[in-house]
Amino acid sequence: MGNQQFGKILKVDLRKRSFHEIGIDKNVVQKYLGGPGFAIEYLMESKVFEYDPLSEHNPLIFMTGLLTGTSFPCSGFYSVSGRSPLTNIYGEGLSGGFFGAELRKTINGIIIEDKADSPVYLKIEDDHYELIDASDIWGLKTDKTMQNLRSKLGKQYKITTIGPSGEKMVPLASIINDHFRAVGRTGMGAIMGSKNLKAIAVKSSKKINYHDEKKFNEISKAIFLLFKNSAMADVLRNFGTNNIDYFERLADVPHKNWTLHKWKGVNDISGSIVLEKLHVRNRPCYLCPFSCGREIEIKEGPYKISNAACSEYETTAAFGSMCLISDVEAIAYLNHICNTMGVDTISAGCTIAFAMDCYEKGILTQDELGFPLDWGDADAAIKLLNLMCKNEGIGKILGKGSKRASEQIGKGSREFLTTIKGLEAPMHDPRAIYPLGLQYATSNRGACHLRGFANDLYSGFTGFNDALKISKEKSIRERTIDNPEFARDVAISQNLSEINNALGICRQTISSGSQIVENLFNLILDEIYYLTEIRISLAELMKIGERIFNLKRIFNNKCGVSRKDDILPPRLKFSLEKGRLKDKFLTIDLMLEEYYKFRGWNKEGVPSKQKLADLKIDHYS
Ligand code: SF4
Structure with a gap:
């Protein structure tokens, strides 16, 4: 088994427009498996902690995991790591969909170094790598970018891209692939924008090497069927992760920027309401029998959208219960803005809730905002979100996230923060757990x-x-x-x-999967062996x-x-x-x-x- 068995990482120097392949040896797999482990070692080796997150010295590292793109269920995940422009510490996001699985067939990861002189996108087709002028797609939203690249390159290409927010280096910026799957949190999209890298498009005709493919596939198939026929799969297929009404009963849902104990509005924005009013079809990630991802549409009215992704629980709570917005269509619309502009939904929703808190207490005024920002005002939230995504008006301050906004706003606003190490807390209440x-x-x-x-x-x-x-x-x-x-x-x-x-692999594989498949860990260890011959x-x-x-x-x-x-x-x-x-x-x-x-x-x-x-x-x- 040579290095080929364990794959390679592509290093791209955007300024020199050069490509360099690094073989992955067995020791590295034994030390880190794949994914963010490789990335953090590279960031340590490069002493990235000494540099500004938006400087050319901060590499952006796309990594697949060890099982990504194999026949193992829910194995479409890839990670993106770098020093975060939002928190100034280690930053990372993971995303499902199909991009990671396609990438893994060709290479295990990509290290993006330095910065291009003008906008480019990276095209990968098997062993052929190319940096192509992206000036005609710079400024496009994520969905339009994907449409444009697919029409030029072909539908087989899987694409990951930033939207206008990443281009403007908004610290809340995300990276979006496939049907609005997001590398959210910690602003990896802003790093991509700082490098003038608009997108990565990949197509592969290769296959992953297995030590024993037959045995690997047998285990994968058995696990897939158990997952598919489970009660948990039924819940996820119907409601996604949006069980806000159930979480409310556990006192797990934060309301009004974490200050209210209860809020009736959760019943109007739950997964069952979405299923009844907005659902179009399920949109699972690569080889996923759970299918929490769904497509929705709003046929008419001010929030009309089509081919949109359904809000998951975190997004629903961040815009819904945190801002007291009980209109399920408005929440879907806010989610769609985040996905098409390329911004993290949790940080965006929580920052708007923080701003509503500041407005209520007179710390932010109508003059400063340009409009009133009362709790529950969905249209004001949409206005503010657009400003944050475009880095305009008050959005220049709030698009930096609530912690840095509070440092600029002052006047005691830090009392309303819900951040830890600069990142807005997600939507589960530790006072209950x-x-x-x-x-x-x-x-x-x-x-x-x-x-x-x-x-x-x-x-x-x-x-x-x-x-x-x-x-x-x-x-x-x-x-x-x-x-x-x-x-x-x-x-x-x-x-x-x-x-x-x-x-x-998807988190559901471990959290739900370990309840469904009794000896899941032993099977995963077997899969590692049948893939790599490493026991x-x-x-x-x-x-x-x-x-x-x-x-x-x-x-x-x-x-x-x-x-x-x-x-x-x-x-x-x-x-x-x-x-x-x-x-x-x-x-x-x-x-x-x-x-x-x-x-x-x-x-x-x-x-x-x-x-x-x-x-x-x-x-x-
Ligand atoms: S459970 Fe949801 S996030 Fe996980 S792989 Fe399936 S569709 Fe993707």
């Missing part, structure tokens, strides 16, 4: 529900508990807020999340996850992150006056102390030399 507070506070890309499985553990989605020896002592639901076991469980679930992403144990697999997590932490330490940053903002801690969150003041101090101990970090949140040596990354300390 205690360990989620610890997960948010310690997540490497800032507050994140997707970098760990704390909410799944607490909700009873615990298919992986036995395999990972989580929750042995006492049921997680019975524990009080000061229980030190949370620390251990959160850390393990964060490491598992790194494995999930390094494999390039690893579950303990070794989890160590890979721990290694990736710690490497990202060291990168962040070098960006200035320490214990002072592993905190919750006031809005996520304070108890509410009424309801299930009454008297629930969330403190994570004890959990954090235990967490540092379990991780082998010192009191400042820096991994110890011994821990790094144990993980074989001590040369980065």
Whole structure:
């Protein structure tokens, strides 16, 4: 088995317009599997923590995971990493769809270096790479860019692109592929814009090399059928992830910028309402039997849209319950603006909620905004979102995200922030799910529900508990807020999340999949063997996850992150006056102390030399 077995990474220097292939050797696969693990090692090697995120020294790294594009279910995922222009620390986003699977057939990843003199797009067809003038598509929205490139190149090309917001280097900018699948969060689209790279189009006639394709496919097919026939697949196919009415019953949904305990509007924007009023058809990612992705349309009225993507739960809550907008069509329209302009929906919705809070308190005025911005005013939210996406008017400040906007606005507005390490917190309330507070506070890309499985553990989605020896002592639901076991469980679930992403498979494969398929982890280990001929144990697999997590932490330490940053903002801690969150003041101090101990970090949140040596990354300390 030569290097060919493990693939190659394409390095593109945009200024020199040169291409260089780097072979991936077995050791690197054993160390990181694929995906963000490769990326963070490259960012560390290049000392990117010393450079401005929008400078030519910040590479943008597209990586597929080890299983991406194979016959394994839901394996269409790729990651994009760099130093974040939103948070100034490690930045990363993952996306499904078909682009990653097509890329993996040709190359495992792309490192984009430096900056082009004028707009270009990268065309990849098997081993042929080309940078092509993009001046005629610069300025186009994401859907129009894809239409344009497909009409020029052919429908077989899979495309990932930035919209106008990425071109303008708006720090909330995302990267969009296929049917509005998004590399959201942390502003990777702004880095792409800073490099004058509009899009990447890929087509491949190649096949992935397997050590034993027949055995690999047998396992994949069995898992696919179990997933397809599960009750969870029924829920996801019908409602997507938008179970806001169910989450409301768990006191898990934030309202009015995290200040209200309850809001009737959730019943008007739930997945069942979307299914009844807007649904057109399911739009699954590559080899996905769950199909949470759906196409919607609004046939008439002010929010008329077609061929649009359905809002998932996070987006629905960010624009809906956070801004008190109870019009399901307006939320779909706001989501469509984000997708076509190329902006992250969670950060955009939360920043608008922050601005509504500031407006209510007289900190932002009608004169400054150009219009009134009352809670629940969907048309005002649309106006503001457009300004943020276009980097115009007050959008020049708010498009930087709520934390940096607050630094500019001042007047005590920081009290209304919901950010951790500069990233707006997602839409699950840690006052209802205690360990989620610890997960948010310690997540490497800032507050994140997707970098760990704390909410799944607490909700009873615990298919992986036995395999990972989580929750042995006492049921997680019975524990009080000061229980030190949370620390251990959160850390393990964060490491598992790194494995999930390094494999390039959808999160549902682990969270829902581990409930459906009893021995899922053993089957994944078998799949790794049948693909690569590398046999690893579950303990070794989890160590890979721990290694990736710690490497990202060291990168962040070098960006200035320490214990002072592993905190919750006031809005996520304070108890509410009424309801299930009454008297629930969330403190994570004890959990954090235990967490540092379990991780082998010192009191400042820096991994110890011994821990790094144990993980074989001590040369980065
Ligand atoms: S569950 Fe949803 S996000 Fe995951 S692979 Fe399927 S369609 Fe894509």
